[in-house]
Amino acid sequence: MDITELTVHELQEKLKNKELTITEITKAYIDRINEKEKDVDAFVTILTEEALEETKNLQKKVDNGEITGNFAGIPIGIKDNICTKGIKTTCSSKMLENFVSPYNATVMEKINSENLINLGKLNMDEFAMGGSTEYSYFKKTKNPWNLKKVPGGSSGGSAAAVAANMVPWALGSDTGGSIRQPASFCGVVGLKPTYGLVSRYGLVAFASSLDQIGSITKDVRDCAMLLNIIAGYDEKDTTSEDMPKKDYTECLKNDVKGLKIGVPKEFFGEGINEEVKTRLEKIIEEYKNMGAEIEEFSLDIAQYALATYYIIACAEASSNLGRFDGIRYGYRTPEFTNLKELYKKSRSEGFGEEVKRRIILGTYVLSSGYYDAYYKKAQQVRTLVMNEFSKAFEKYDVILTPTAPTGAFDIGEKSNNPLEMYLADICTVSVNIAGLPAISIPVGLNSEGMPVGMQLIGNRFKEETILNVAYTMEQKLKFREKYKPEFK
Amino acid sequence: MSRSDYEVIIGLEVHAELSTKTKIFCSCPTEFGGAPNTHICPICTAMPGTLPVLNEKVVEYAVKAGLATNCEISRNSKNDRKNYYYPDLPKSYQISQFDKPLCEHGYVEIDTENGKKKIRLTRIHIEEDAGKLNHDDFGGGSLVDLNRAGVPLIEIVSEPDLRSAEEVEAYMRKLKSILEYIEVSDCKMQEGSLRADVNVSVKRKTDTKLGTRTEMKNMNSFRSIVRAIEYEVERQIDIIEDGGKIDQETLRWDDVSGKTFSMRDKEDAQDYRYFPEPDLVAIKLSEEYIQNIKNTLPELPESRKQRYLEQYNLSEKDANIITSSKYLSDLFESAITICNNPKAVNNWIISDISRILNETETEPIAIPFDGKQLGQLVVLIDKGTISSSIGKKVLEELFENPRNPEDIIKEKGWIQISDxxxxxxxxxxxxxxxxxxxxxxxxxxxxxxxxxxxxxxxxxxxxxxxxxxxxxxxxxxxxx
Structure with missing residues (x-):
């Protein structure tokens, strides 16, 4: 038995039946990281030593019955923009190369209180800006299915680490597709929850009104379980929603009979790869066969979502990233003669190209004289996007689209063409703009042998619906049993 | 042309620190003083990933201030970010309010030579204070102290309704007394908890168009404000008389030289890139909430003054002085419950107490004795236990080392010989x-x-x- 092949719920089963100990699990993962990390480069900080030490303590407590939790000793990986007390949180930026947070993100408090074992901090596009993890200051993460290809981004380290079995599951963050698109590229499951379901406290902000922490897992059941751990109101985040706690595994019914699935034709048009379209059409047929009602409809407003997204996200980012000024923490230029120069040099030297590009863009759209034409208009379009989705959800339970227009592309293919890179977000951004939940699951491979992902979008706080619809297809396709990454 | 051919137009932006126990977006104490960077946390130092949580007391206090100044209270308000870089501003943006302030369209009344005058308030909004830069005498350069970062402020913006330095002083005193009465700010000007940005312009009376204004920032004493305005008015008139043009600029008033200096040039004109704060939800206030606050408003200075005129027969002038400060007014009311002699208490406050406050440049809030002790002093005189000249000595003693007046006279052997x-x-x-x-x-x-x-x-x-x-x-x- 290869322990690292198992899902978390399978690990739990084996722990319960005493077929495995948590020490065996941690050791298996450490071996796996030692074996594969050199090919994949998914980690910014590896915590194998610490994990081993923690497991030792935990094993004692589990053995003498002090701890009985379902998740005690289950390893996890954390995207490096989620603050971890005492451990570096770099956002894959030179700016925060040596930054150690003095506090834990709320999700980390939750992870720690369940006694999960943090195996390390995972690579990402700098400050979560990018779709390939090539914009990391430290390293380029490779796609385990093909080491010449990108894992997607910005949570590329998280998705690649899960796909490569270096962690059983991981936390990512999603501002415009940063969980779903890398999940799609790496053939794993990624969920972006409804805006407000998971606390953002301790997530280094990229775009405050769009950011959301979510799960990247091997299968849908694990995804629901991780959501159980991280979801919930947090008084430290006033944009989080105060509502009763749910068990998201209860909705996994393997049944979609009578469910109404809307398919927006705009997401199957120009710019979407033919192979992806064909694959998704087959999936739609499958759903029909399972008794779901499928209907094509028009989500016209979606064509403006990408422009709207880049205006709002960059505007917020330009303000959120102002605090990296070289004064209190982070990178400070070694030489300067006055305050202005301290700011200018620290920020010019500390940030990478893509981050600077977005700060400049965001500063521009908020400037007096341009605000109305860009930011204000984008907010108006945002309202229209929300309204269009609301209308659609009066008719449909879920909306089905591709997660990304293509499979994973080659490393270096788009990194010098920002516009083309932005287009990789075309299927995912409208979900963030509308604050909706969406999940990506693998539904097959393309002719290059790279995974293709399907995105299911739900109405606000209807995670249960999309989890069930995804689960039902997962049970049918058995993707994980059929295909495995080959590290070629 | 002579000075009298010009009209002076002044508008004020007054910042008052609110006396909440904790900061506006975190639970750090707001207390003044304290060793540098001891009242701080990840939130008010803008550590990555932190989020603000709006202190509800701040909204309550601001609404109180709005109601006490006849403002309309916005049922639907929000916070905005004001972006600029400065080392005392850790987030590189100040959370303030831009287009939807909590309070709008108010006014306060001041007394002028020509009777009462309404000064209109454009708005009152909530925002956070910045930290402080301390020059490092040893290492050179500047050190940042973030104790004050995140202390809640209200900014009270007036319409350009003020026409002289005297009116500005009366307006400031009125605002100060209102804020003290409703107990939302301690208004300690020396500690900077009440400060004003003063916008001044002049125009020939025959002109219909307003002149170009200059702004003097962070003025925190009545005396400086009056002097600065008088200086600035002269300066502007001189420039115009010489055929020059006023530059729209921010000025710094220097108390020592008695002059204003230019702070930044126009090239650096700030674009604050205001936009709605996405980390906070909208502020929605119910009718019931506003009514509840209305119900808790205490008696305001104007109403107390009327009562003093009718109930105690004080002169208008005396009643104005006493009610100008909540602390004086409270002292007055508390003393007369002990001695039942409003005339005598009035005289003590108007003459000797006011004189000592002036001489020692003390604000009424810092009076060390209480109304009970003042009342007892009056009783001792009324009973003939001491003469009024001994009374003056007792008062000085109360300022020095406040204790029971009876103990003072026993201790000092000041009891009147009536045998x-x-x-x-x-x-x-x-x-x-x-x-x-x-x-x-x-x-x-x-x-x-x-x-x-x-x-x-x-x-x-x-x-x-x-x-x-x-x-x-x-x-x-x-x-x-």
Whole structure:
């Protein structure tokens, strides 16, 4: 038995039946990281030593019955923009190369209180800006299915680490597709929850009104379980929603009979790869066969979502990233003669190209004289996007689209063409703009042998619906049993 | 043209620190002072990933201020970010309010030479204070102290309704007294908890268009504000008279030289890139919430003044002085519950107490004794236990080291001599020593009596009961 092949719920089963100990699990993962990390480069900080030490303590407590939790000793990986007390949180930026947070993100408090074992901090596009993890200051993460290809981004380290079995599951963050698109590229499951379901406290902000922490897992059941751990109101985040706690595994019914699935034709048009379209059409047929009602409809407003997204996200980012000024923490230029120069040099030297590009863009759209034409208009379009989705959800339970227009592309293919890179977000951004939940699951491979992902979008706080619809297809396709990454 | 051909137009932006226990977006204390960077946390130092949580007390206090200044309270308000870089601003943006302030369209009334005048308020909004830069005398450069970062402020913006330095002072004093009465700010100007940005422009009375304005930032004493405005008005008129043009700029008032200086040039004109704060939800206030706050509003200065005029027969001028400060007014009310002599308490406050406050440049809030002690002082005089001249000494003692006035006079041996035997003894002694005065009195010179009483007071170090002395001298003189 290869322990690292198992899902978390399978690990739990084996722990319960005493077929495995948590020490065996941690050791298996450490071996796996030692074996594969050199090919994949998914980690910014590896915590194998610490994990081993923690497991030792935990094993004692589990053995003498002090701890009985379902998740005690289950390893996890954390995207490096989620603050971890005492451990570096770099956002894959030179700016925060040596930054150690003095506090834990709320999700980390939750992870720690369940006694999960943090195996390390995972690579990402700098400050979560990018779709390939090539914009990391430290390293380029490779796609385990093909080491010449990108894992997607910005949570590329998280998705690649899960796909490569270096962690059983991981936390990512999603501002415009940063969980779903890398999940799609790496053939794993990624969920972006409804805006407000998971606390953002301790997530280094990229775009405050769009950011959301979510799960990247091997299968849908694990995804629901991780959501159980991280979801919930947090008084430290006033944009989080105060509502009763749910068990998201209860909705996994393997049944979609009578469910109404809307398919927006705009997401199957120009710019979407033919192979992806064909694959998704087959999936739609499958759903029909399972008794779901499928209907094509028009989500016209979606064509403006990408422009709207880049205006709002960059505007917020330009303000959120102002605090990296070289004064209190982070990178400070070694030489300067006055305050202005301290700011200018620290920020010019500390940030990478893509981050600077977005700060400049965001500063521009908020400037007096341009605000109305860009930011204000984008907010108006945002309202229209929300309204269009609301209308659609009066008719449909879920909306089905591709997660990304293509499979994973080659490393270096788009990194010098920002516009083309932005287009990789075309299927995912409208979900963030509308604050909706969406999940990506693998539904097959393309002719290059790279995974293709399907995105299911739900109405606000209807995670249960999309989890069930995804689960039902997962049970049918058995993707994980059929295909495995080959590290070629 | 002469000065009187010009009209002065002034508008104020007054910042008041709110006296909430904790900061506006985190739970750090707002207390003034403290070693640098001891009242800080990840939120008010803008650690990556932190989020603000709006302190509900701040909204309550701001609404209170709005209601007390006749503002309309916005049912639907929000926070915005004001972006600029400065080391005392850790997030590189200040969370403030831009287009939807909590309070709008208010006014306060001030007394002017020509009677009452309404000064309109454009708005009152909530925002956070910045930290402070301290120059490092040892290492050079500047050190950032973030204790004040995140202390809640309200900014009260007036319409350009003020026409002179005197009106500005009256307006500031009025605002200060209102904020003190409703207990939302302690208004300690020396500590910067009440400060004003003053916008000044001048125009020829015949002109319909407003002149170009200049702004003087962070003024925190009435005296500086008055001097600065007078200086700035002269400066602007001189420039115009010389055929020059006023530059729209931010000025710094220097108290020592008595001049204004340009702070930044126009090239650096700030674009604050305001946009709605995405980390906070909209502020929605119900009718019930606003009504509840309305119900808790205390009696305001204007109403107290009316009561003092009618109930206690104070003069308009005295009532104005006493009600201008909540602390004076509270002192007054508390003292009269003890002595039931409003006239006497009024006189103490208007004359001796005000004089001492002026001489020592103390604000009423810093008066060390309470109304009970002042009331007891008046009782002691009314009962004849001490004379009013001893009373003045007791008052000074109350400022020095406040304690029960009865203890003071016992301790100091200041109790008035009202014993008939003792008085007679003194009178006899003085008469024996001054035969000439007796002769003068007999010759019809009434002044001689005054002289004799004076001598007796001197002999008793002011402790003898003057009324009894007077009577005793008359009786004895008649008998001679």
């Amino acid at each position: 008939e035997g003792a008085i007679k003894e003194v009178v006899t002694k003085i008469l024996e020593a001054n035969p000439q005065s007796i002769a003068d009195f007999k010759a019809g010179k009434d002044r001689a009596l005054g002289f004799l009483v004076g001598q007796a007071m001197k002999e008793t170090k002011g402790k003898a009961n003057p009324k009894m002395l007077n009577e005793m001298f008359l009786k004895e003189l008649k008998g001679i």
